[in-house]
Amino acid sequence: MAKKFLARFSIQKDKAKHAPSLLGIRQGERKTLRNYMERFNKTCMNIQNLPTEAAIMGLINGLREGPFSQSISKKYPTSLNEVQQRAEKYINMEENSRLGETSKAGFTPRDKDKESRKKED
Structure with missing residues (x-):
């Protein structure tokens, strides 16, 4: 009975991750850089003795x-810290541009009428 129990539940145990598993992580066409970096970092944390070069x-x-x-x-990065810092700049740019698009999208015809009235006054 103990053998059956171990056989059944050892299959469900998380398998050890290795550096090649990083190759399966891709930034989707509609996924943000922040989302990609979070998924990538989470996977890196599960890999023991991950060489910096392999992670980059x-x-x-x-x-x-x-x-x-x-x-x-x-300019090829030399450390994961450098990658993270550079990524943070592009994440901020991406989020700022998305905020700009949202505010433009929220500009209704009623707002246009108010703008034209202000100009006339």
Whole structure:
């Protein structure tokens, strides 16, 4: 009975993760850089003795084409801390541009009428 129990539940045990598992993490077409970095960092935390170079290569490999991936390809990072700092700049830019789009989208025709009245006054 003990063998059956162990056989049944040992299959469900989390398998150890290794550096090649980072290659499966990709930034989706509609996913934010913040979302991608969070998923990537979470996976990195589950890999013991992860070489810095492997982590950086995995991160770059999973990035979709965009400003951050172009920046990384121009000046290759030497540490994960550098990657995180550079990513934070692009995350902020991405979020600021999204806020700008939201405020423009919230501009209703009624607001346009108010603007034209102000100009006339």
